[in-house]
Amino acid sequence: MTLPFLVDCLGWTLLHFIWQGALVGSITALLLAALRNAGPMVRYNVACAGLLACVMWPAAELTLRLQGADMVTAQMRFADALFTGAGGSADGLSAFLQGQMLWIVGLWASCAAVLALRMGLGLLWIERSRAGHGTDARLQATVTRLAGGFGVSRKVLLRVVPELSSPQTAGWFRPVVLVPASLATGMPPDLLEALLAHEMAHIRRHDYIVNLMQHAVEIIFFYQPAVWWLSRRIRAEREQIADDLAARHTGSPRTLARALSELERFQFSSHHLAVGADGGELLARVKRLVRPDAQALNWTAVLPALGLAAACLGLYAHASTPQLANPQLAVLDQMPVALFDSCAKPQYPAADLAAGHTGTTRLGFEVDVHGKVVASRVNRTSGHAGLDAAAHRAIAKCSFIPGRAGGKPVQAWMEMQYVWTLN
Structure with missing residues (x-):
């Protein structure tokens, strides 16, 4: 297997994911719109399935290409229709892209490397925060008590971080809760405990691992807007699930809502490799906790997704029709x-x-x-x-x-x- 062959296989797989990701994103958007009044866990699973499809589809295509398998599939015919000129002529975009394949793959690899470096620096910041900052005995006792209440058997550490503006959770085997120094000293104990219960819900659900996987997918498919949109939806639904678990544990949704409202006085954290209480749309989460209402269908958001999905599926169905089926x-x-x-x-x-x-x-x-x-x-x-x-x-x-x-x-x-x- 030569290097040019590997570059060719990878390059066309990445290019085909432009339409594949758009189709997966459109279908997922329609499903989420239909499930707008379902529980956040249902929407979370649908969004996760959409992101998983964005990984498995190109992975399967790349595997087939590397194996030299017969690519006579509806997918490949659809790709022909997109990357080939009208009337079956291939003197257009397809030939041009083939000639630029080394540059395409090189540019993709360079951008992915920069994003991977950024992720690595974020992980390093988390480890430095774990080792380089002190704790608070009172808050550590609260975290330990909450861990027992949530059924978390692992030891959960608490660190007070001056430059942070919202509680964050990081780590799986050795979980740690990072609390801003301003919150540790300035927020009422009952409100801060509600926020810590939210963080403990993330630890209980192993959300940190899923979040890291999301970052890996975002690095690989950084050029596909559907991947970023799906990741945002996953994080938003994940915050609502953690809100529900925390409210159920504390027995007071309004207390958690007041605690989340207090976070508006602080600048949102930029360290997104951790998961925390400031994720998702904060005001919408507060409203949901205080007065949950049925959500009306937003046609301005649904119609573009419906049109794109219909166009992709129509072209895909046309491409899948056997081309030699001539009754004559x-x-x-x-x-x-x-x-x-x-x-x-x-x-x-x-x-x-x-x-x-x-x-x-x-x-x-x-x-x-x-x-x-x-x-x-x-x-x-x-x-x-x-x-x-x-x-x-x-x-x-x-x-x-x-x-x-x-x-x-x-x-x-x-x-x-x-x-x-x-x-």
Whole structure:
């Protein structure tokens, strides 16, 4: 397995995720709109499933590409429709992207590395806060008591951090609650305990691990807005779940609502690698705790998602239709015959030649009553868009004796195979 082959497989997988992510995000948005009055746990699971689909779909495609499997699927036909010019011509975006694949993958890797470094610095800040700041005996006793009430068997530490503006929870095996010094000294004990109960709910649910996984997905697919939107929805629903658990434990939703209102006086923390009480829409959470109401359907948000999902599914369904299903094919008296004098040998694309790309492109193409190729479709890709594009160009130059049915010329589909080898 050569490096150019790996770059090619990874690059096309990343590009295809542009439409894959849009489709997954649109469908998830419609489901969440339909479930707007369901419990936050239901919406949380739906959003998590959407984000998981954003991981599994490109992962499956990359695996198939690396294995050299037959990519004759509705997905690949749909991708052809997006990355190939109109009328089956491949002289457009597809060939251009193939020539720039090394730069595309290089740019993606560079941006992902920067985001990964940022995540690493955030984790380092958390560890330094754990080791470099003191505790408060009274608050540590409260945290220990809350841990027992929530059924958390691990020891939970508390650290008072001067530069923080909201309580945060970090760590799984050794969880720690980071409390701003201003809150530790300035907030009434009952309100601060309500916020600490919220943090303990995060620890009880192992939300820190899920949050780290979200960051990893955001790093890999940073260019896809649907991934960021899904992550925001997951975090918002997660905060509501923690609110419910904390309110149930304290027995007073209004106390937690008052505590959350107090947080508005502080600047929101920028250390998002931890999970904390300032996540989600704070005012909406306060209103929900004090006076939960049924949510009306927001059509301005639903209609764009509905339109995008319908467009993607419609194109996908069209692409999945077998391209050789021509009812005239079974009654042909004579298949189209190629006039080989008109067919030139396809030119090996320079970029693919330099990269050492090989493979087999199997084309389905339609010959009209005048013997001209009017449409063509990749039935089996070579694994390289440049080679497939060259096959499209070659077949378009061929002329044929048209097929005949009942003694008359008819339009008919044929198939031809191009084998790309390096001498």
